Amino acid sequence: MDSFKRMNNFNLHKLLGVFGVFIFIFSLVIVFFTNYSYFYTFFLLGSWFILDYINFSLTKKSILNSLLIKKNRHFIFFILIINAISAFLVDYVYGVKIVGMWEWNNYGVFQWIIMLVFMTLLFCFVVYETYCFFYVFLSKEFREKLKVRIGKRFERIILYLGFIMLILPLLNYLFLKNFYPNYFLIFAFIGIWFITEGVTNYFGGKTLLIKILNGDKKVIFSIIFSTFFLAFVHEFINFFAKEWAYVNAPFHEISLYGVPISILLGWFPLVIFCISVVNLIKTVINKNK
Numbered sequence: 001m002d003s004f005k006r007m008n009n010f011n012l013h014k015l016l017g018v019f020g021v022f023i024f025i026f027s028l029v030i031v032f033f034t035n036y037s038y039f040y041t042f043f044l045l046g047s048w049f050i051l052d053y054i055n056f057s058l059t060k061k062s063i064l065n066s067l068l069i070k071k072n073r074h075f076i077f078f079i080l081i082i083n084a085i086s087a088f089l090v091d092y093v094y095g096v097k098i099v100g101m102w103e104w105n106n107y108g109v110f111q112w113i114i115m116l117v118f119m120t121l122l123f124c125f126v127v128y129e130t131y132c133f134f135y136v137f138l139s140k141e142f143r144e145k146l147k148v149r150i151g152k153r154f155e156r157i158i159l160y161l162g163f164i165m166l167i168l169p170l171l172n173y174l175f176l177k178n179f180y181p182n183y184f185l186i187f188a189f190i191g192i193w194f195i196t197e198g199v200t201n202y203f204g205g206k207t208l209l210i211k212i213l214n215g216d217k218k219v220i221f222s223i224i225f226s227t228f229f230l231a232f233v234h235e236f237i238n239f240f241a242k243e244w245a246y247v248n249a250p251f252h253e254i255s256l257y258g259v260p261i262s263i264l265l266g267w268f269p270l271v272i273f274c275i276s277v278v279n280l281i282k283t284v285i286n287k288n289k
Contacts, residue, residue: 020049051129162194205283
């Protein structure tokens with residue numbers, strides 16, 4: 001029975017992987033052969049199915065495989081809520097309205113709903129699956145023994161620091177007349193990451209921050225490779241699609257394919273946050289077993 005179930009899971013992943021290839025190609029057709037600029041949701045969905053199939057083939061583990069377990073399915077709503085709130089605050093309120101660092105071209109109410117509900121969820125999945133892909137292929141020699149241990153005090157400090165950093169752009173807007181707002185936005189990204197790490201530590205999980213502080217090279221290099229891969233691929237394709245555009249980025253004079261170098265580096269906290277969100281959900285799932 002177990003072998004039959006595993007075979008069915010593999011066939012499902014394989015089917016969705018093939019389906020993902022078609023969706024991925026469809027998104028590229030939208031970019032290069034039409035004037036329809038809303039390619040990104042299709043691109044992310046296809047990418048997730050492809051990466052999920054690859055990771056499941058390599059390790060028999062993937063996000064989709066976890067969600068196929070009935071008792072875990074409701075956790076998708078927690079990821080959706082976390083990402084939707086984070087995207088609304090950091091991307092829309094800060095990034096678009098207060099700082100004006102970027103804009104989503106021709107976005108109406110419908111596009112914003114799709115973005116906040118589905119696109120952010122798919123983006124989080126794609127980031128985590130990409131991270132897992134690189135993690136699998138890095139040498140085991142990279143792993144190091146635990147050097148840093150933490151307690152409840154660290155958990156509270158990270159949480160408080162996260163909330164403070166998250167509201168810094170708002171405080172700058174209200175009390176400092178939006179003084180260099182594009183430089184303050186990085187605090188919001190780091191803030192939502194720290195909050196996620198603090199909650200993960202509260203539930204007894206191993207946080208990404210602690211692994212980084214411990215010098216876990218496998219984790220560090222997986223993050224670096226994932227970030228550069230995702231940033232260059234996604235930004236390169238959007239260079240032609242122009243679904244989003246950067247209008248007020250720091251060091252805008254230094255750019256690659258029209259993307260400021262500060263934006264490419266800004267993918268690091270974004271990628272780390274997404275990995276931390278999935279890590280938080282996995283921690284909660286394991287705690288409830």
